[in-house]
Amino acid sequence: MTTPVDELRSAVERAAQGASPTLERPKKAHFGDFSTNAALLLAPKLRQPPREVAERLGEQLRDSLGDRIARVEVAGPGFLNLFMSDAWYRDAVGRILRDESFGAGRPERPERVNVEFVSANPTGPLTAAGGRHAAYGDSLARILALAGHTVEREYYFNDAGSQVRKLGESIRARARGEEPPEDGYEGDYVVELAARIAGSADMDVDELARRAVDELVAGIQGTLERYRVRFDTWFREAALHEGDPSPIAHAVDELRAHGHVYESEGAVWLRTTSFGDDKDRVLVRSTGEVTYFGADVAYHLNKLERGFDRLVNVLGADHHGYVGRMKALFSALGADPEVLEVPMMQFVHIVEGGQRASMSKRRGEFVTLDELLDEIGVDATRFFMLQRSHDTTIDLDLDLARQESAENPVYYVQYAHARISSILAKAGDSAPDAGSDGELHPAERVLVLKLLGFPGEVAEAAERRAPHRIASYALELAQDFTAFYRDCKVVGVEPAVESFRLALCVATRRTIARALDLLGVEAPETM
């Protein structure tokens, strides 16, 4: 559905004759409701002074927009500031109200997207960092879906290999009352697993590890469920080793057929240096064991074969060295490396007593996501994790988080939603109606403009893989609503005014709820 802003943009673009002008909301109200740099872009081409060009563009816009525009001003070096009429505002509210899917996008090329995230190995419970990955990946998936793409969420985990074996050894040692082996797992949960799994002291290590992995995966799934994150696919690494030919053998054959595989020193290598990597990578060790990379190669070939247009792989910043070789892999397979996108999540540092504490799953030093959820709840945790851009490091001071959780901006947004609900309840049978006459209050105009920005924010957040923009937007929308609430009484004023304000309330409530839903946060009716 085209929005009033889309139409305005088209009008400006037509006037700008092929240049790509901006249409944005100026920071200052006296610069208009919208402004465009069209004249500044056009002036050099026409070899005319920008302000003269602006005057002419203004005339054209006045003609093409008629009574939808109140006035046009030329300002500064040649900006064109547009002031919309109240009729335009009313029309906009009416259209938002009628648009059941307000905010949804229709991209030129909708994609089938696979978002792989968290993918923490089942060698321990999910940590606070896992909570960041989960919030980001899930929210991104929700945003991409609203933006018009088809999305699948996927979790890949190692249920085989040396780390899992080490887990088994650690549990057995605990069951026997011994210390875990060198490089083993030392967390308290290892002791708990030793107690929970009957016969763990004498069990075969691989069998024990298998049982522990089942337990831990179930625990991770429980935590994610509680965190409102659901995956469509749980992909086990072991599946890559099964069958004949196994997906790994298939992948190696495929790469060999493309001529990028060679053997040296008893190992099987992929010549990733042909595609910009620093060095070639081992697929199969001289011992015959498949490397982590080797398994991942097969995994990504498998994803490609499942027909996705785009593979988003959310990884921690410590994996950044991994990106080059994965891109090289795609080239080696004859696929477009651009298909693979790897948003790098920066770290979550736990701060205690003003100092950064270490976070090592192996040493058992970490804050689990469950602990965080117990302390400050799902909504506050998700909002906290999503407020910051994924490429900035987060400091999480537990004491502060606990103390400030009541001050979390998420409650401000939810509160606005609850207030609207309460207004609408009080309004009873009065019907919302955008109406056609009467002057609007400035706070009403500001709120309408903010609402109109929602579809653009969704599109922007999707394109940039930036859920935090939605968090910022939700907060700003709640602020604009609160200012409206302060200045404009809704229920009990003159009927025509009341029905317009009710329309504005309904549109706002729905948009807040939708924005919060994109963040995986609830929108309560009362607080």
Added chain:
RNA sequence: GCCCCCGUAGCUCAGUGGACAGAGCGGCUGCCUUCUAAGCAGCGGGUCGCAGGUUCGAAUCCUGCCGGGGGCACCA
């Protein structure tokens, strides 16, 4: 040595070419017979790390430097 991310208010952070740089938290001062005070209003607070460059215009783009974090395995 090479590669990636960051450096904006006391703190945590938005702001990827536009007009006098924003929010939350914290500090100070006021405001509840009113549709929810989890709120509102006001005050205070900034050489946008530094130095050059591109541009009509730079927190934003380019180069160099400084500081913080991370990575450079036949580990995962």
